[in-house]
Structure formats: structure tokens, C-alpha cells
Amino acid sequence: MTRQQVLDLYFMDARCKLIEVAAFLDRVDRATGEADFRTVAFRDALRHLASEGTGRTAAVLRTLSDPTEQPVERAPGKGAVGAWPG
Amino acid sequence: MRYIEPHGHMVSRTTDDYLDMVTAGCAAVCEPAFWAGFDRGSASGFRDYFGQLTEHEPRRAARYGLPHFCWLCINPKESEDTRLAEDVIALIPEFLGRPTVLGIGEIGLNKNSRNELRVLEMHVDLAARHDQLILVHTPHLEDKLKGTRLILDVLRADSRIRPERVLIDHVEEHTVRMVLDHGHWGGMTLYPISKCTPARAVDILDVYGSDRLWMNSACDWGESVPLAVPRTALEMRRRGWSAAAVDRVVYQNPVRFLSQCPKFRLPEEG
Numbered sequence: 190m191t192r193q194q195v196l197d198l199y200f201m202d203a204r205c206k207l208i209e210v211a212a213f214l215d216r217v218d219r220a221t222g223e224a225d226f227r228t229v230a231f232r233d234a235l236r237h238l239a240s241e242g243t244g245r246t247a248a249v250l251r252t253l254s255d256p257t258e259q260p261v262e263r264a265p266g267k268g269a270v271g272a273w274p275g
Numbered sequence: 276m277r278y279i280e281p282h283g284h285m286v287s288r289t290t291d292d293y294l295d296m297v298t299a300g301c302a303a304v305c306e307p308a309f310w311a312g313f314d315r316g317s318a319s320g321f322r323d324y325f326g327q328l329t330e331h332e333p334r335r336a337a338r339y340g341l342p343h344f345c346w347l348c349i350n351p352k353e354s355e356d357t358r359l360a361e362d363v364i365a366l367i368p369e370f371l372g373r374p375t376v377l378g379i380g381e382i383g384l385n386k387n388s389r390n391e392l393r394v395l396e397m398h399v400d401l402a403a404r405h406d407q408l409i410l411v412h413t414p415h416l417e418d419k420l421k422g423t424r425l426i427l428d429v430l431r432a433d434s435r436i437r438p439e440r441v442l443i444d445h446v447e448e449h450t451v452r453m454v455l456d457h458g459h460w461g462g463m464t465l466y467p468i469s470k471c472t473p474a475r476a477v478d479i480l481d482v483y484g485s486d487r488l489w490m491n492s493a494c495d496w497g498e499s500v501p502l503a504v505p506r507t508a509l510e511m512r513r514r515g516w517s518a519a520a521v522d523r524v525v526y527q528n529p530v531r532f533l534s535q536c537p538k539f540r541l542p543e544e545g
């Protein structure tokens with residue numbers, strides 16, 4: 190696809206998601222009380238958006254991943270929250 | 276358009292979904308054994324579930340002319356209790372001869388624990404002893420990268436396992452390369468929020484090629500879209516893929532992988 194075609198197909202959708210992210214960060218900042226590791230991970234992942242090249246998606250996913258290699262002793266429940274608590 | 280839904284938890288869906296899928300061109304659906312949303316208390320609960328997957332659900336799908344196949348296992352979400360897992364794995368062989376059972380799945384990891392790993396190894400051993408295809412579930416979100424690596428290590432450690440007979444599901448941009456490099460097939464799951472969107476799935480096909488990838492909705496009792504595969508086919512067309520190229524991904528690829536099990540036969544093929 191040409192860049193023009195990609196823009197025609199996806200610009201409005203990406204614009205919408207970009208504004209949603211900005212609004213989410215504003216909402217977090219307006220709110221009271223302590224945040225947690227998820228805000229830290231989110232802001233860390235955001236850095237990749239401004240980088241060059243085509244590896245941004247994988248870089249964001251890796252930033253939000255558990256980087257350790259050994260299995261855990263016991264499963265701490267069943268769910269996942271989207272960022273690694275550390 | 277014709278397509279195959281290679282991963283749908285149809286016991287959790289309504290007959291309306293069957294009707295919509297067939298209307299959209301679905302030619303076969305494959306249902307991996309799954310977590311019910313609550314922990315089953317005994318192996319006998321699984322015996323009933325395997326009966327549902329191998330007898331009741333194919334009958335329900337047949338009312339819409341849709342061939343229904345399944346995979347059997349105890350899901351990683353219930354693998355922390357290794358005693359229960361041993362009991363369930365012990366009763367699987369009596370179901371493996373049934374005409375619509377394709378293999379062992381969806382096995383894998385959920386929170387990457389030692390017990391989950393042990394149960395994964397037991398399933399891999401079961402599949403190897405009975406020469407079964409394997410369908411692997413990779414963990415969600417922050418656990419996926421680590422879990423995928425651990426799963427690939429387990430599969431590589433068992434010399435009886437032929438990589439091309441294993442499909443690793445729910446790959447994303449940070450795991451797809453390692454799965455394909457190990458010689459396995461990869462599955463992309465099209466979820467509205469937590470996994471791949473149609474646009475990203477087509478990106479992955481563009482970047483990594485479509486030779487050993489398939490797409491599925493993994494529709495279940497949670498937020499999921501039973502028509503996610505045909506909708507992604509539409510996305511491919513919007514991006515300039517030919518009808519023949521779309522057909523290769525949404526129909527021929529699943530047929531190629533699944534036909535490694537001789538029981539996978541579609542009506543038009545006789």
C-alpha cells in the first residue's frame with residue numbers, strides 16, 4: 190500500500206485513539222489518590238511512539254511484559270492486568 | 276467467501292451465532308477445550324464436558340450444516356491443581372478415538388507457574404504417545420512474552436514433537452517471530468480489546484508472511500466476536516489483498532494444518 194492509502198484508511202481511526210490516550214492521561218492526572226505500576230508502565234511504553242522505524246508495536250508490548258525468565262512458584266490467581274507489577 | 280473458524284468455544288455461544296457464522300461462509304468450526312469461567316470440582320465434570328464437545332456440540336452445529344471438530348485437555352487456568360490435572364489427563368485417551376477429535380488443546384500456560392509447566396509437559400507427553408496434533412494457548416497480556424518462551428522450551432525439549440504439528444495460538448507482534456522460527460504454526464486471535472485487532476492481524480501477515488499463520492475469533496463466554504475472521508477478511512480486501520490470497524489465509528491455511536489429522540475432512544472433499 191502507498192502511504193496515502195494507509196492514511197486514507199487509518200488516519201481518522203488512529204487520530205481518535207490518540208485523543209483517547211491523551212484524555213485517559215488527563216483523567217488519571219485529574220483523579221485523586223495514588224496511581225500504581227500501570228501508570229509507570231504506560232508512560233514508559235509511550236516513549237516508543239515517538240521513535241523511528243517499524244518496531245514500535247513490539248516495543249510497546251515488550252515494555253508491558255514480564256521480563257523475567259523463571260516460572261513462578263504458584264499462580265497468583267488467574268487474571269492479567271496488562272502491565273508487569275515488578 | 277468461505278472460511279474456517281479454527282478456534283471457537285461454541286458451548287458458550289447461542290445458536291444465533293451458528294446461523295451468523297454459516298451465513299458469513301463458515302465451512303467448519305474447531306473447538307478447543309477451555310476453562311468454563313469457574314473451576315470444575317472433579318474429573319467427572321470434565322468427562323461430561325468432553326462428552327459435550329464430542330457428541331452434543333457437533334449435533335448442534337450439524338443443524339446448520341456446519342462440521343464441528345474439537346481438541347481435548349484440561350485448560351492451563353485449571354492446571355494449578357496437578358492432582359485434578361492428572362485425573363483429567365488419564366481419561367482423555369478414551370475420547371481420542373472419537374471421529375471429531377483433532378488433538379490435544381488448548382494446552383499451555385496462564386500465569387507461568389511451575390505447576391502449569393508440569394501439566395503442560397504431561398499434555399505434550401500425552402500428545403506424543405498418541406501421535407496427536409497440539410494446539411497451544413499462550414498467556415494473556417503481560418504474561419505472554421515469558422509464557423511463549425517457556426512453552427517453546429518445553430516443546431523443543433521433547434524430541435518426539437514435530438514442530439509443524441503444533442500451532443501456537445494468540446501470537447502478537449512480540450511473539451510471532453519466535454514461534455515461526457521454531458517451525459510451528461501461529462494463530463492470531465481477533466479480540467476487541469485484549470489481543471489482535473483486524474488491522475494489526477493484517478499488519479502481521481504483511482510483515483511475517485501468511486505461510487504458517489491462521490486467524491481465529493476464539494469466541495467464548497467473554498467479550499468476543501464470532502464473526503471476527505470474516506470481518507478481518509474484509510479488512511484484507513480493503514488493503515488490496517486479492518480474493519484468492521484471502522482464501523489462502525482464512526480457508527486453505529487452516530485446512531493445511533488441520534489435515535495433518537486424518538479425521539479432519541470437509542464434506543465437499545468427500
Ligand SMILES: [Zn+2]
Nearest residue numbers: 307309381493
Ligand atoms: Zn480459547
